[in-house]
Amino acid sequence: MKFLGNVLAVIVGLLVFSVISFFILAGIIAIAASSEGEVKIKENTVLVLNLEGRALVERTSEDQIDLNSLPGFGGIASVGLVNLKKAIQEAAKNENVKGIYLQAGMVSAGQAMLHELREELISFKESGKFIVAYSEIYTEGGYFLSSAADEVYMNPLGGMEFNGIASEIIFFKGLFEKLEIEPVVFRVGEFKSAVEPFLLDKMSDENRLQTSVFLNDLNDFAVAKVAESRSIDLEKAKEINSQMLVRKNSDAVDLNLVDGLWYEDQVKDLLREKLGLDEDDDINTINVTTINKDAKTKNILSKNKIAVIIAQGEIVSGTAEGVIASESFVKEVNRAKNDESVKAIVVRVNSPGGSALASEVMWRALEEAKKEKPIIASMGEYAASGGYYISAPADTIVAQPNTITGSIGIFGLWFNAEGLMKNKLGLTTDVVKTGELSDFLSFTRQLTDLEKSIFQNNIEDGYDTFISRVADGRNMTKEEVLEVASGRVWSGIQGKENGLVDVLGGLEDAIEIAAIKAGVEEDYKVAYYPQVKPWFEKLMADLTNDVQTRYMKSKLGSFYPVYNELENIKKYEGMMLRMPYDLIIE
Template sequence: MKFLGNVLAVIIGLLIFSVMSFFIIAGIVAIAASSDSEVEIKENTVLVLNLEGRTIVERTSEDQFDFSSLPGFGGVANVGLLNLKKAISTAAKNDNVKGIYLKAGMVFAGQAMLQELREELKTFKESGKFIVSYSEIYTEGGYFLSSAADEIYLNPLGGLEFNGFSSEIIFFKGLFEKLEIEPVIFRVGEFKSAVEPFLLDKMSDENRLQTSVFLNDLNDFAISKVAESRGLPYEQVHEINNEMLVRKNADALELKLVDGLWYEDQVTDLIKEKLGLEEDKDIKTINVTTINKSSKSKNKLSKNKIAVIVAQGDIVSGTGEGVIASESFVKEVNRAKKDENVKAIVVRVNSPGGSALASEVMWRALSEAKKEKPVIASMGEYAASGGYYISAPADTIVAQPNTITGSIGIFGLWFNAEGLMKNKLGLTTDVVKTGELSDFLSFSRKLTDLEKSIYQSTVEDGYDTFISRVSEGRNMSKEEVLAVASGRVWSGIQAKENGLVDVLGNLEDAIEIAAKKVGVEDDYRIVYFPQEKPFIEKLLADLTNDVQTRYMQYKLGEFYPAYAQIERIKKYQGLMLRMPYDIIVE
């Protein structure tokens, strides 16, 4: 009876959840439908950029709206960089918008994305309008972004993290030893350390060197921007950062990293004062989604198009969501190539790499497109390994100073699970085969020397092809490419010095370069491929996956990153062009 009671409880729970979901989603649809009317921005309005607890991605649906006030939803998890930049640009040009209220102390994004957004905020300030920032807690990245504001305020009992960058790797050697799983690695290059977590229990000297170099590069860049915005000497800010001199909130104020230790109501009063409002009057505000609707029709008359193909995520073969799938990517490239009104192509790359085969397929498509119209690569947070491979054919490569790129190397990964099967699970296997290599790369036994030599030869051939693709695209000799290859990761600054990048800049810079190459710099419009799904359609499609992900994060807590990495390993197929590891700068 207890079992039947539990089953009945689960059924009732699912039924209630389904009914509630139906009404909530129906409400969202109704809100979205009613918000399609033309937006009028009222006088003395403030644009609110509330990025607290949100992750910045390349872009989200144009019709996405803020439903953080709806029960059970909390906040919108992702917000598009392109959407944010469009909102800030629109606000700068609209006389009715007087300033920005920035709440971004706990924003989740990489340094290059934060830099692009920061640049947009600096451009906004040139319009003579104000930016006021407030947060209860500022993380390192959140403070880097918020330092672009005219004034920064911190909650008296909050906190500010400003102590430099670190990057931590999870190593699986001990786990595999306990499970009696033997990883067999095939690679080329002393810096191709994507495989190190499977072989070692700490970083190799080579990996520690490259990580230290680009982390310091990124940190020095961030320090210089903070010093510039706060009007402080670089040496002073470097000392504050290096020695973590902000250990309590009073330190942040004394060291001039913030302008006051205030509560939010005090910040609101300040904004009212800037707007010339009386204390009992409400501030007129507008959010990103709404202000973007006010500029939807802009620049739609020109026949000249610059196509921006967004390539974000791991590189895989075929099709798929949330990744750069070769079949889908090629389709978009060919679509842009065949459109006579598309005068140039900009590929926006934000990828750590992935499948070598898929990278080659995409390289081919861009190389063919390049024969007919200019191709410009714009590197975002990272464009490494396969991400660099698909950027190589571009006429010009543009990267941010703090973009992570390079990692020109290749590896193959195979696991011998004989010990796990036999000693842990009590499983044995037997095989009948017609040829010596009919069971090539069987996971239930050790590899033979012949198998190892065949696989290693394939990896070396793949590396040689990678080097050739870069050599051809960058107009460098193979020797020059080899000198900066071997799987080594570089910052955007270092990549430019090494000839792997042409221009340090953002997506807009890449688009301007493309427009100038075809002589349409004063008459063009931007079209984005692939077309974003409507928000409601995307919400319904992602609902199940999102629930599963959140459930695993809740169950595993701090161990979730290890679980996620193992799940990613399971998808590795064939030769891989990938960054050393998932680089998370904290």
């Protein structure tokens, strides 16, 4: 009977799921149908930028649909920086759009991408139009972005995080000791600390130094921008931030970080006042997707193109989604190189690095393309280690002041699981081999001195190649590169000071530089590569991933970050060019 009951429960569950799915799908189709056709922007319209709970990525589909109104979805997980900037630019030009209503207190993004979006908002204000920001809760990054608005409001019972940034690392030494797993590390560079979580139980002095330096750089930059936008004395802003002087909501008003503690209906009344509407009048609004349909791309009829190749994620070999896969990347580079209408290539790098082999394959493709056309690198949130490797061939490297870059170093990681297998699991192995090294790097035993020397020599050769690639690309001597290498991470500001970066700026700056170098600065259009998946296909993939992630989080709770880090270890195959660790800045 229990078995029969379980079967019936499953059948009923499937029926319920099917019915719900039918209505949700019908709703999606209705939204899609209503979004088609000519866009007409009404007079007295406000562009709504609702980034609450969204992850800021480089680019999303042009036909992205807002599913906030549908039950069970809660909005699309990501929003594209390129899409947002395009919408803001169009709003500045369109006489029917009078201002922006920004909701971004809980946006998920790194500081460099937030800065690029923030700069676009500040440029928008030059049009004489208003920006009003409101949120119930402001995170550090969310407030950094929102502070660009003319007026900033917060819910009376909300909250604000304006207390500096921190980065915390999970160390696995104790876990491996309990499991009797011995990590064996091969590396070059005193700052190449990507392997420290496997060997130590706290940061090395070198790693603490570099992390402290670039975190302070990033924080000082953000605080200075907030102070400027909010007309607060810089030293006072630093004091507020370092001592967390916003300890209750009224403090945020008293310290001029927000203009008032209001409810959203009060903010809507303010928008009506700015638009000259009566209190019962509806506010005409438009979202990013809709306004972009009405946007006119610069010189859209031009035959000259600047190709922007988006390179976001970890660097791996082959083809894969959500990462920078070497085979896919090379295909896009060659496509742009062989297209006669493409006059220059901008590589938009947002990567902590990854496989050394994949990085070399992509470097080669860019080096060959450079013989035909100008190559400009635009660094986003981070372009470190392998991310810097693929930036090195560029004629010009552009980075934000708060970009994380450098980390020029290399490492390899191997695990001896003999103790785990024998003492914990009761497993033993035996081997027959034809040569002394036929079972080279077996994980069931300790490495021999010969194996260690071979692996270490390969790591040192890989490091020498990395240094040479940077030296050739930057017109520096190997000795000059070595002074800023050793795996050390730098901010964009520091990168420019030590010769790793040419220009401080964003993607638009890189595109303009590319157009100038190609001699087409007065006549070009921008083409983005690779092609973005249609919104529905992306939605289905995201839903599947979201279900898997939610399930693991519900099962593991606070141990989920540890599980996630252990899953990432599986990617460490061969020689790696990667940032010191998975950088989570809070």
